[in-house]
Amino acid sequence: MKKEITIYDIAANVGLSPTTVSRALSNHPRVHVNTRKKILDAAKLLGYQSNIFASSLRKRRSKSIGVIVPKLNSPFQSSVLAGMEKIASQSGYNLVISQSMESLEKEISNTNIMYNSRVDGLLVSKAGTTDNIEHFQSFFNKEIPVLFFDRVPENNHCTGVVINNTQAIYDATAHLIKEGCKRIVHVLGNLQINVYADRLKGYKYALMDHGFVFNAENVISNELDEDLGERIVKKILKLNPRPDGLLVSNDTSAASCLMALKKRGIQVPKDIAIVGFNNDLISRMVEPNLSTINYPSYHMGEVAMKNLINHLGDEQQEILQKTNTITLRSELIIRDSSKRSSYT
Template identity: 50%
Template sequence: MRENKDITIYDVAKALGLSPSTVSRALKNHPHISSATKKKILACASEMGYRHNKFASNLRQKRTNTIGVVVPKLKSYFMASVLSGIEKETSRNGYGLIITQSQESWEKEIVCINTLFNSSVDGLLVSLASDTENANHFKSFFNRGIPIVFFDRVMDCNGCVNVVIDNYKAGYELTSHLISRGCRKIMHLGGNMLRNVYYERFRGYRQALIDNNIEFDNKMLVVGDMSNKTGIDLVNSILKMKHRPDGIFTSNDTTGVTIILELQKAGIRVPDEIAVAGFNNEPVSQYVTPNLTTVDYPAREMGELAMKMLLNKLNDPQDQNLNTVILNHKLIIRQSSLKES
């Protein structure tokens, strides 16, 4: 009866009359092994049915070659683009991914973090939930020296790396553009101000008003969950106003498109009566008429860079360079904000 057992490097070495160490190096593509020898070993290993025992190798190296990812929600073009960039780098470097979503909940984020810790991931990539207030639930990673890179929605913590854009500058530029087109009563729609992305965009908006001698009116700031419903509710509130805004800067394109459609349903001309600008430059921004003015956010590049920074931490735990990396953004001016100035 034929014995069904796994083929080892010792079996391949015996078949070829070579040392196990030579076979091992060849299978790892070691430069000191000649290409002719590598070719012979690989052919023999394939013929004999040798399979690399990744589990045993990981045990020896005390690594799982797995990266954990926590995002607020997967149903997002922006986040899908970030994950695409992450996956590109993990595949290129021989890592697997475990992707979790907090669904914008701090409590669910804690569950995700605990699950990934118990899965023995080598490192963590995180974009925070909207209501996360502190980093206490990351202590298990900090205490074990497991590296963490935050991206997009970040927080300051000792030894962490943050990958962001300059949201303050982007908010300032977008508001300044609306002002240059004649807007003087600009409404801003943002998310939870605990998150850097929304708070910094708001700060940029407010400072642009101040620098153009326009008084900031707290009634012109609306905070919501940045869903379609938030955009609908915003327009409904505008329709009840005696003195309506002449410009709207909203912190994502989803609400921006919804706002344009709802204003048009109500007979309000965009941009002639109310100019609208969004954020992220998602494809939906060009599916509406007029096309939506927005900020181009390099999502895929952010994912690639976040993973590269994490790999740097894994390969050199003492690396203290670059706690914050800022990617370039770009103002994309389209018809939705081009009212006659």
């Protein structure tokens, strides 16, 4: 293996002291601009690589922030990460990203790796099988900030960035009722996850407030993916009477249901009205366009990262302890997939 280039090699090459070289590589203001350029040019020519790990040990800061998400192949999570990256980059931080694949064991492994990598802080959206947060205790013990987003633990000592999922689904259910729907099926993910449990509450509250009786047969908990449509449509077409409204907890799955219904000659929204969730790009690409809940995912990423970085600053050390929940605003976007009243 070729010898690693050090600041001493650069110093010998340019005829300056190692201290001056070190300052120049750290962009120290005491080094003249021409001298700094001379040193940086020599470092590039020699193939010098900065030892970030050693620097982080000296400064006790790695300038990196860990992020753990359930799945990376999610339009929602991709948008959240884009918001996080924007703020992190502006503040001079790098992201270390991993996915739990909805597994508690994988999440524990990722958490340990992040801790051993000495990240300055951690942003987490829980896995579907995570029922406690004991594996984050090493971060808590070292007072390394941990902030949860979207999927948050039932723990008052942790800061979470969320939307009001209960209100969002309440509004969507009330909209379908207003459009004339009498039997609304709600399709959602794992009810152990706070996001879906809260949405189920909103669905129940809306039915109750509008004089409908809740029927557990109309709630389908399933893996939310692009192949969901065929599975769900087969189930709902066996129900008697047939549903005339469909609430689906993400747009990809809602679009899949829409296509499966159309394939069977069932008209949307005339026969079955559909509302999705997230306001992903696909909601505007299918025909008819999907009504949906606008989930401000990019903004969520920005807010989560800003709060974490603010906590790392010298002047706001208590921000995570004082703020338990940050609730962002969502809104119902009505498009053609749910305008059933226009056909009656």
